[in-house]
Amino acid sequence: IFLTLSLSLLLPISSSSPRHFCHHSATLHFDDVKVPIENVLGEVGGGFKVAMNILNNGRFGMACALSGTMKQAIQIATEHATQRIQFGDKISKYGLIKEKLARMSSILYATEAMGYLVAGNMDKGLQEFQIEAAISKVFASEAATQVVDEAIQITGGMGFMSDSPLERMYRDLRIFRIFEGANEILRLFIALNGLQGAGENLKGLQKAMKNPLANVNLLMGEGSKRLVRMISTPSPTEGSFTQVAEPLRGSAKILEQHIGEFGDVVEKVLMRHGKKVMNEQLALKYIADAAIDIYASSACVSRASASNTPEEYALAESFVESASKRIKSNLKEARSSNKRTKQLIDTIVEHSYSGVESGSAPAYNITHPTLIGRK
Template structure:
C-alpha cells in the first residue's frame, strides 16, 4: 500500500525542494509543518472585526439581483484568495491525494462490496483526510475553503462513494461543532474526529420529515435535575449512520418563549454512541454511492448532557440550515471533478473511435455533445471556486449562490456523464468502463442536502422576500415624500433608465474584458428584466406568490442562468486579462454560454406574464390533479382494454 511522506519542516523552501525532487506530502504532514502565524495586535483584530461586520451586512450578488441591481464585489474580479505559498503547498497536497486514489483506492471494488475498503479508510486516516478544515491546533489540516474544494474535486473525480463518506463526516457531520461549538466542545471532539479515530454523521431526516425539516418528531426533554436531556426518536437515510460514533442530532425541545408560553422548537445536540441507547439498522440497499454507509439511526432514552447542546436551545433549525449552506460549495467542487473524469473518457474515445471512415470526433453531433459537456463543466467549476473564494474573503451572505451551485452542479454532472456514456456507446454501458457506476452514484445528488425542487423554491422565495422588503421601504417613503425625497428620486431615476433602456450594457462594462462586451450586454439586459419581473410578480400576487410554484421555478431558473453567465464572464475576463493559454477557449465557452443563457432567461421571464403560458400552467395543474385522483394515467388504452 502507498504511504505518503511525513516530512516535518517549518521551512517553505524545503517543501518546494521536496516537490521538485518528486516526494509527496501528506495532509497531516502539512498540518504539522505549517508555521503558526504571529499573534495579531489589538489594532489588527479591531480592523478584522470591522471588516466582518461590513461583510455581514453586505447582501450577495444573487440577493441584489432580485432588486434588478448588480452588486459587483462578490463576482468581479474572479476571486484569487491563495497566495503563492498556499498554491505551491496545495499542489503538493493535490498530487499525492490523486496518486492515492489512482493506486490504492478501487472504486469498482468498493461499489461491489458496498463499503470503502479497510486499507483505503486507513490510508485516508494517515493522510489526515478526515479533518481537512479542522484548525491545526485541534489536530486538523487547517485548509481554507478554496484549498478544501480543490482536494474534494480530486476525490470527486475518482470515487463519489468515498467522497460521501468523507463529506458526510466533515462537510456536515461535525461541521456544526466547527461553526457553533464552544471551546470545550471543540477541544473534546474535534481532535479524534479530525484524525478519523471517530466518524461523524448528520441526523436530520426522518420518515415524515424530508425537505420539511421543521416537522421532525424526534424529541429531547430536559431531566428533572436539569443535568441532561432524554432523547427519543429515529432518523433515516443517515450517511455514515452505521459507522459513526458522534452524531449531530436535531430534536424538538420544549422552550419557554418571552410570553411565558411553552413551544416546541428544534435544538441541535452532539450525541455519542457511547451514551447508550443509540442503535442503527443494517446498511441500506441503494441505487448508487453503494460504498458509503447509509442506515437508520435510533435513539431510545439517550441521556445527553446539557453541555452537549450545540448552539442555543431552540436554535437548531438555524444550525441545521447553516451547516448545509456552508457545505454545499463542496458538492459543486466534487462534481466538477466527476465531470472532468467523464469528459476525459468521452474525448479519448471520440478521437480514437473510427466509424464510417472517420474519427467520430469529426462529426457535428459528437462535437456538440463535447462542447456542451465542456460548457457545463466550466460553469460548475467556476461556481465552485467563486463561492469558496468569497467564503475565504470573509463574505457571509452566500446562501443563494451555494444553493444555485448545488442545483446546477448536480444536474450538469448527470447530463455530462449521461452524454459521455452515449458517446462511448455500448462500451459506456459496461461496468469496467466506470461510467455506469458514476451515473448511479450521481442520481442522489439532486435529492440529498436539499432536494433541487425545494432549493429552487428557496432561491426564488428568499430573493422575493428581500425584494419585497425593499418595496415596502419605498411604499413607506411615499407616505412622507418630503422626508424621503432622496430615496424616492433615486428609485425614480432607476426606473426611468429601465424604461428608456439607458442601463443596457453599462453595469458590466467596467468589470468585463472588452472582448466579451457583446456577452456582457446580453447579461446586463437579463439583470434589468429580472428585476422588473420580480417587481411585477410581487405587485400582482403579493404574499400569495408562495403558492405560484410554476412561476417560482421559472424565476429560479432565470436566477441560475444569470448567476452562471456572470460567473463565467468574470472568470473568462480574468483569463483574457492575464493572457492565459486557454483564454481563447474560455472566450468561446463564455460566448456560447451567455448567448444561450440569454435566450433561456427571455423564455422563462416571458412565461411569467404570457397569457398562453399561464393557461398552460393551469392545465398542467388540472392534469396532475386528475392523475392523483385516478391513481395513475387517466386516458383509455388505444386498444380499448
C-alpha cells in the first residue's frame, strides 16, 4: 500500500460519467511508478492484509447501504401503486402487485437483519467475520437488484424514464455485483472457507453423524457454529440468546432441518471430490447459495423474535418460506453429481468457444430451420 501522485489518469472519463451514474470512474495506468520510501504505508508486502480488512468492512457495509436504496425503491413503488388507477382500481389492490411489494419488503428485512447481525458481532469484538461479510455482500447486491427491478415494474413505463430515480438506481446498482469481490468469486470463497473447516474435521465425522447439529458444527467449523447459534436467536444488541418467538417456531424448525441437511450435503461433496473440490465450481455455488439463504433466514428469525410484532413475524416467516424452497433446490443440486448438466454446458460453450477463438463463427452460431438455405 502506498501513496503516489505519479500515475497517469487516462481521459476522457469512461462511459460512467457523473451524468449517468452517481459515482465517477476513470481508467488509471500505473506505468513504471516510483514510490518514495516515505510514502509507503505499513510494511512492504503487507498490503494484501490491509486490503482484505478494507474489503471486509466494505462488504458488510454494503448490506447497510443497499438497505437504504431498497427502502427508497419500496417507498416510490408503494406511493405509485397506491395512487395509480388501472382497470377501475388502484393497482395496489391487485394480487400480483401486493405479492411483489410484500416480497420486496421481506428481502429488505433480511438484508437489514444481516447488516445488524454482522455489525452487532463486530461491536462485540468478533475478529473473524469475513464469511458473514461476504454473504452479506452477495445477498445485498442481488437483493437490491431484484427490489429495484420490481419497483420499476410496478411504476410501469414511468419507471423506465430517466426522470425516475429508479432508473438511475437500477444502473448504479449494477456495479455492486462486480466490485468488492465479484459475486462468483465470493460464492467460491464462502463455500471453500466452509469446506476448509469441514475437511479438517472429516475424520471425526462418522461419530458426529449420529447428531446432525453437532455434525454441522464440525462441518463448517466456527462459521457453522455461528449459524447454529443464530438459530437459537442471538440478540446482537444485548449480546445474549433469546428464545424463538412462538409464531416463528415453525420457521426455526425448518431452518434447523436445513442446517442438518446442509452438513450432510457438504460431507457428501467433500467425500466425492476430496481436494479436487476446488475445481467443482457448480457444486460450490449450490453450497454457497444454500449457506447464504440459511444465514439470511437465521438473521430474520433472530431479529423478528426480538421485536415481537406481527408485521415482523410475517416478514421473517415469508422470507424463510421462500428461502426454504431455494435451500432445498440448491442442496439437491449440490448432492447430485450434475453429470448431465455439465455435459450440456460443455457441449454448448465448446461450440461457441471454438468458433470465436478461431474467428470462424460468432459465439451463437445457430440458424433457425426456416432460414437455412435462404439468402
